[in-house]
Amino acid sequence: MQNPKSLETLVGLFVVIGIGALFFLGLNVSNLASYSDTDGYTITARFENSGGLKVRSPVSVAGVRIGRVTAIDFDNTSYESVVQMKIGAQYNTLPDDSSASIFTAGLLGEQYIGLQTGASEDYLTQNSELELTQSAIVLEEIIGQFLFSEKEN
Amino acid sequence: MITFLSTIGHSVIVTLTKTGRGALFLKQTLTCTLSVLCQPRLISKQLFSVGVLTILIITISGLFVGMVLGLQGYYILSDFGAEETLGVMIAASLVRELGPVVSALLFAGRAGSSLTAEIGLMKATEQLSGMEMMAVDPIQRIVCPRFLAGCFSMPLLAAIFSMVGILGGQLVGVTLLGVDEGAFWSQMQSSIDFYDDILNGVIKSLVFGFVVTWISLFEGYDAIPTSEGVSRATTRTVVYSSFAILGMDFILTALMFGDI
Numbered sequence: 001m002q003n004p005k006s007l008e009t010l011v012g013l014f015v016v017i018g019i020g021a022l023f024f025l026g027l028n029v030s031n032l033a034s035y036s037d038t039d040g041y042t043i044t045a046r047f048e049n050s051g052g053l054k055v056r057s058p059v060s061v062a063g064v065r066i067g068r069v070t071a072i073d074f075d076n077t078s079y080e081s082v083v084q085m086k087i088g089a090q091y092n093t094l095p096d097d098s099s100a101s102i103f104t105a106g107l108l109g110e111q112y113i114g115l116q117t118g119a120s121e122d123y124l125t126q127n128s129e130l131e132l133t134q135s136a137i138v139l140e141e142i143i144g145q146f147l148f149s150e151k152e153n
Numbered sequence: 154m155i156t157f158l159s160t161i162g163h164s165v166i167v168t169l170t171k172t173g174r175g176a177l178f179l180k181q182t183l184t185c186t187l188s189v190l191c192q193p194r195l196i197s198k199q200l201f202s203v204g205v206l207t208i209l210i211i212t213i214s215g216l217f218v219g220m221v222l223g224l225q226g227y228y229i230l231s232d233f234g235a236e237e238t239l240g241v242m243i244a245a246s247l248v249r250e251l252g253p254v255v256s257a258l259l260f261a262g263r264a265g266s267s268l269t270a271e272i273g274l275m276k277a278t279e280q281l282s283g284m285e286m287m288a289v290d291p292i293q294r295i296v297c298p299r300f301l302a303g304c305f306s307m308p309l310l311a312a313i314f315s316m317v318g319i320l321g322g323q324l325v326g327v328t329l330l331g332v333d334e335g336a337f338w339s340q341m342q343s344s345i346d347f348y349d350d351i352l353n354g355v356i357k358s359l360v361f362g363f364v365v366t367w368i369s370l371f372e373g374y375d376a377i378p379t380s381e382g383v384s385r386a387t388t389r390t391v392v393y394s395s396f397a398i399l400g401m402d403f404i405l406t407a408l409m410f411g412d413i
Contacts, residue, residue, distance in 0.1 A: 011197045014205045018309025021316040022355070028338070029244050029319060030347040 051136025219321030307362025
């Protein structure tokens with residue numbers, strides 16, 4: 001058997017490697033690093049249909065991710081989907097007449113919110129609501145419409 | 154007919170009393186926990202035999218499991234032109250299932266069986282009763298440090314297994330088969346959730362470590378003190394632990410990921 005000193009060294013090494021592996025999994029494999037964007041402001045948008053959008057889906061402008069979806073609720077009176085998103089604090093000069101659309105990354109990829117910037121002089125702030133929205137494109141509806149129009153012709 | 158009924162009754166009573174003894178044993182072990190935690194030297198010695206000596210088998214199997222996942226995943230995903238999601242597939246299956254389960258099975262075979270044999274032999278050579286004669290509680294001195302070491306090292310071993318597996322999958326997928334490295338990692342990072350996937354995997358491995366160590370220590374402590382009894386207890390440890398791991402895995406998965 002080893003002497004007590006080298007035994008302790010090996011045990012220490014084991015614990016360090018194990019905890020290092022946990023850190024590797026946390027930082028390199030999972031999305032823990034992107035949890036850090038805590039400060040920012042929340043805006044809402046109403047969609048007729050939010051499709052496959054999920055909480056934590058990205059919000060992007062010009063292809064750059066500036067925030068995440070934080071909540072998706074259903075409005076009982078207008079029958080719309082109310083999407084809350086948190087925008088990073090440094091992106092504080094978005095015009096308040098920007099419009100939001102739900103896009104799909106690739107043919108089968110996940111859905112995300114894309115903002116198209118407007119021309120207003122006023123900026124979006126905490127709890128602003130986006131007026132112009134475009135719903136998610138539901139593939140089945142498009143195929144249905146296509147088949148229907150084929151039949152008409 | 155009467156003999157048949159009495160056989161059933163006998164086996165039920167035997168099983169129930171054994172379960173009861175197991176529960177009592179666990180209670181005794183847990184009550185010693187605090188006093189053993191004050192003697193870290195006892196635990197670190199057991200961490201060596203339970204944890205450090207298991208690293209090698211865990212690392213090698215993790216590497217090969219990850220490499221096989223990389224190969225198989227690549228051939229299936231390339232049919233759909235979705236090789237870039239290889240990283241997600243490897244990481245999700247390792248972190249959620251294979252990491253905790255396979256490392257727990259290996260742990261039961263490598264560390265659990267040796268714990269049973271060690272304690273069973275101590276009982277057969279009357280070391281345990283000798284300790285009691287000297288007013289040393291064998292549960293506190295022998296069992297509890299091993300129990301804590303097992304519970305503590307299992308999550309670390311599972312994390313090492315997953316890490317090595319993902320690196321092995323990267324070796325096969327990216328280096329040998331030419332999946333794009335950026336897509337491999339970025340898709341993995343965007344799909345694997347820290348709380349849902351990784352922490353649940355850690356909880357799973359913690360539960361497996363608890364159950365496996367409990368079973369192997371109890372089987373050793375409860376073994377018939379002969380060489381045949383010890384060998385049977387060792388076999389039972391591996392069999393029961395494997396059953397317990399796979400059964401608990403289903404239950405935990407249903408609780409964590411399913412909507413049952």
